[in-house]
Amino acid sequence: AQRVTQPEKLLSVFKGAPVELKCNYSYSGSPELFWYVQYSRQRLQLLLRHISRESIKGFTADLNKGETSFHLKKPFAQEEDSAMYYCALLYNQGGKLIFGQGTELSVKP
């Protein structure tokens, strides 16, 4: 069955520290993965998609098919990165997204 797992509910780091938000998936086909971010009192918005292989706001994520992972990384966290981060898998039939539980990132000064 299709599943996305984010093992950490809360990740707390100090400003300037590296960050890695973990995401593992289970999918029988060729996965298309995304990271969505939700800042306080704002809507869900796309941060990254794996097919773009881009860096947004200093964040990167690499799809590792061997480990079925799509971890989100940033070398130096900023206070404004504090938010909820959701890993999501696109289930091609119908284009629905399957979300992980979400990880709350708290960056302390």
Add this chain to the structure above:
Amino acid sequence: EPEVTQTPSHQVTQMGQEVILRCVPISNHLYFYWYRQILGQKVEFLVSFYNNEISEKSEIFDDQFSVERPDGSNFTLKIRSTKLEDSAMYFCASIRPEGVSYNEQFFGPGTRLTVL
């Protein structure tokens, strides 16, 4: 930049009452979705809608739920007889797929439904 809008932002209702949640997707988008998030749980897919019909629905989307696009702009989710467990944040999303793969789903700000 165009955005998906949702009204109301918060809806309080009594158990057994009907509610209609409204969404205005981005105007040139073609696919529409409803998701919900019960407090403390993950965002869950409810239903997708394309070409004026349901493309896919989840197990959650039972006979109490319905969707329609009555006027070419609004996209509504109706719950006929609300239950306590329907209390959640409901998100609308839309996309305009390009090429052979789906691109970014744009989400609305959500409607918080509280069933008393």
